[in-house]
Amino acid sequence: MLALVNGKILSMAGPVYEKGMVVIEGRRIAAVSPHSEPPAGARLIDVAGKYVLPGxxxxxxxxxxxxxxxxxxxxxxxxxxxxxxxxxxxxxxxxxxxxxxxxxxxxxxxxxxxxxxxxxxxxxxxxxxxxxxxxxxxxxxxxxxxxxxxxxxxxxxxxxxxxxxxxxxxxxxxxxxxxxxxxxxxxxxxxxxxxxxxxxxxxxxxxxxxxxxxxxxxxxxxxxxxxxxxxxxxxxxxxxxxxxxxxxxxxxxxxxxxxxxxxxxxxxxxxxxxxxxxxxxxxxxxxxxxxxxxxxxxxxxxxxxxxxxxxxxxxxxxxxxxxxxxxxxxxxxxxxxxxxxxxxxxxGSLEPGKDADVIVLSGHPLDWLTRVELVIVNGEIAFAGDSFAGIRGGEER
The missing domain is CATH 3.20.20.140 (Metal-dependent hydrolases)
Known part of the structure; x- marks a missing residue:
């Protein structure tokens, strides 16, 4: 289980969560929450100051x-x-x-x-x-x-x-x-x-x-x-x-x-x-x-x-x-x-039960200076930029 915590969540399916959490279990999204209180045993990735969206x-x-x-x-x-x-x-x-x-x-x-x-x-x-x-x-x-x-x-x-x-x-x-x-x-x-x-x-x-x-x-x-x-x-x-x-x-x-x-x-x-x-x-x-x-x-x-x-x-x-x-x-x-x-x-959105396709951005998604820093596809870390270099190859399976 993987939990992205403390990020600004734009789920495209509801309100914006200023400091929320996305929980991934296997290939699916398990939860999207306005609070960053991860379930027990989850591996944490702190995305404070980042934007979190569906791919x-x-x-x-x-x-x-x-x-x-x-x-x-x-x-x-x-x-x-x-x-x-x-x-x-x-x-x-x-x-x-x-x-x-x-x-x-x-x-x-x-x-x-x-x-x-x-x-x-x-x-x-x-x-x-x-x-x-x-x-x-x-x-x-x-x-x-x-x-x-x-x-x-x-x-x-x-x-x-x-x-x-x-x-x-x-x-x-x-x-x-x-x-x-x-x-x-x-x-x-x-x-x-x-x-x-x-x-x-x-x-x-x-x-x-x-x-x-x-x-x-x-x-x-x-x-x-x-x-x-x-x-x-x-x-x-x-x-x-x-x-x-x-x-x-x-x-x-x-x-x-x-x-x-x-x-x-x-x-x-x-x-x-x-x-x-x-x-x-x-x-x-x-x-x-x-x-x-x-x-x-x-x-x-x-x-x-x-x-x-x-x-x-x-x-x-x-x-x-x-x-x-x-x-x-x-x-x-x-x-x-x-x-x-x-x-x-x-x-297309971050909702429980959907494919765990999640991106983490350095800034607003429509700012041309924004960098893509983390990409998760089907629950796997498919790309990690320098800000997340330490998690490369270390995702839970």
């Missing part, structure tokens, strides 16, 4: 798939041979040896969503995982977590260059509809085949991957920057009664009422970098704040490697600079991100 969550990355250092050798982000690849699984491309995982961990990011890129109309299945673990299978929190779908510039640029469909936004939308209709028809055939084996269709991995989407079991992760593309995505999700979260949402601030009315969350970003393409023309730091004030659930992304994953908290600070409330910005990289990704039962 940060990056709600959209390509970590482990678009590897640091490597070019073609480690870039498995986009399968640009076919615009419809729902059967691709992020799990089969992730390299836990990617340096990005260690960097993110040392930046306080303990959970990420990672998956295919946006070259294809339908790119494949993303997952949620921890940034600390021996193998990707051990690190997985939720798989699949959603199906990547892209509208806008990317598919038409990639396939237009090959002189094949989609070459227009109309074709992109049509291809998406065709795939969804085919999945519905496949589901009907499977149902008929339950009672009549002769009518059972041949197994189709592409259509099979779409079944949890049309059943509403996992969301469409809709890559859309421009407002017209966002609206096209909403139109299609309304037609097929899909769950959806908007990814990037660069111009989502122009239609917050449409998103709030439908209860559709937006994973905004990344906020840093130049306007590398036309779709980013109206990018503004104000977007996440406008959405949050309108009642839209907001998370933030680095889109690693676009912005290195360890800088997630800096993006939250930029959102505050753009007008977002501090509490909303912190939620956007903790509990909101967990809820949008469907893993809030395990991560």
């Amino acid at each position: 940060f969550i990056d709600a959209h990355t390509h970590m482990g798939i678009y590897e640091e250092i490597y070019r073609i050798e480690g870039n498995d982000t986009n399968e640009t041979s076919d615009p419809v690849t729902p059967h691709l699984r992020a799990l089969d491309a992730i390299n836990m040896e990617d340096l990005a995982f260690r960097d993110a961990l040392e930046g306080g990011v303990t959970t990420v969503m990672t998956g295919p890129g946006s070259a294809n109309v339908i790119g494949g299945l993303s997952l949620v995982m921890k940034t600390y673990g021996r193998t990707v299978d051990e690190a997985v929190v939720k798989n699949p977590a959603g199906l990547k779908v892209a509208l806008g510039e990317n598919p038409k640029r990639v396939y237009g260059g090959q002189k094949k469909s989609p070459m227009t936004r109309m074709s992109t939308a049509a291809i998406l509809r065709e795939a969804l209709v085919a999945a519905h028809n496949y589901a009907l055939k499977l149902e008929k085949g339950k009672n009549n084996p002769e009518q059972q269709p041949d197994r189709d991995l592409k259509l099979e991957a779409l079944l949890p989407v049309i059943r509403g079991e996992i969301p469409v992760l809709l890559h859309a920057h421009r407002v017209d593309d966002i609206l096209t995505g909403l139109r299609i999700t309304d037609e097929f009664h899909l769950k959806v979260s908007i990814q990037h949402g660069t111009e989502a601030h122009k239609i917050p009422d449409e998103l709030a009315r439908r209860g559709i969350p937006v994973v905004v970003g990344p906020a840093m970098g130049n306007r590398a393409k036309v779709e980013l023309k109206d990018r503004t730091l104000a977007t996440p704040g406008i959405l949050a004030r309108s009642g839209v659930r907001v998370a933030l992304m680095t889109d690693h490697p676009v912005v290195p994953g360890q800088y997630l908290s800096l993006l939250a600070a930029l959102a505050v600079k753009g007008g977002m409330a501090v509490e909303d910005a912190l939620k956007a990289i903790t509990i909101n991100a967990a809820e949008i990704l469907g893993v809030a039962d395990r991560v």
Whole structure:
């Protein structure tokens, strides 16, 4: 048993405890208390003067798939041979040896969503995982977590260059509809085949991957920057009664009422970098704040490697600079991100029974001078800075 005592606890699930305690037993949080009176037999770590929070969550990355250092050798982000690849699984491309995982961990990011890129109309299945673990299978929190779908510039640029469909936004939308209709028809055939084996269709991995989407079991992760593309995505999700979260949402601030009315969350970003393409023309730091004030659930992304994953908290600070409330910005990289990704039962806040993913910071989490000093994942000390050098390798098991 491990007890972090005397720290300022920002649990993201209740009041701030100025001098509280987090108790960890095994892989789970056992208690969060406003008092620093540890249970008998607990090993103590004094975090006086420090901030204690749940590990940060990056709600959209390509970590482990678009590897640091490597070019073609480690870039498995986009399968640009076919615009419809729902059967691709992020799990089969992730390299836990990617340096990005260690960097993110040392930046306080303990959970990420990672998956295919946006070259294809339908790119494949993303997952949620921890940034600390021996193998990707051990690190997985939720798989699949959603199906990547892209509208806008990317598919038409990639396939237009090959002189094949989609070459227009109309074709992109049509291809998406065709795939969804085919999945519905496949589901009907499977149902008929339950009672009549002769009518059972041949197994189709592409259509099979779409079944949890049309059943509403996992969301469409809709890559859309421009407002017209966002609206096209909403139109299609309304037609097929899909769950959806908007990814990037660069111009989502122009239609917050449409998103709030439908209860559709937006994973905004990344906020840093130049306007590398036309779709980013109206990018503004104000977007996440406008959405949050309108009642839209907001998370933030680095889109690693676009912005290195360890800088997630800096993006939250930029959102505050753009007008977002501090509490909303912190939620956007903790509990909101967990809820949008469907893993809030395990991560995103410090509460009894949840995974013991805890970070200790030298100062306020949105102060760019703040250092990450201690990171605990699943109850294990995954990183200890100089202030806690004496506990390295000494955690209780």
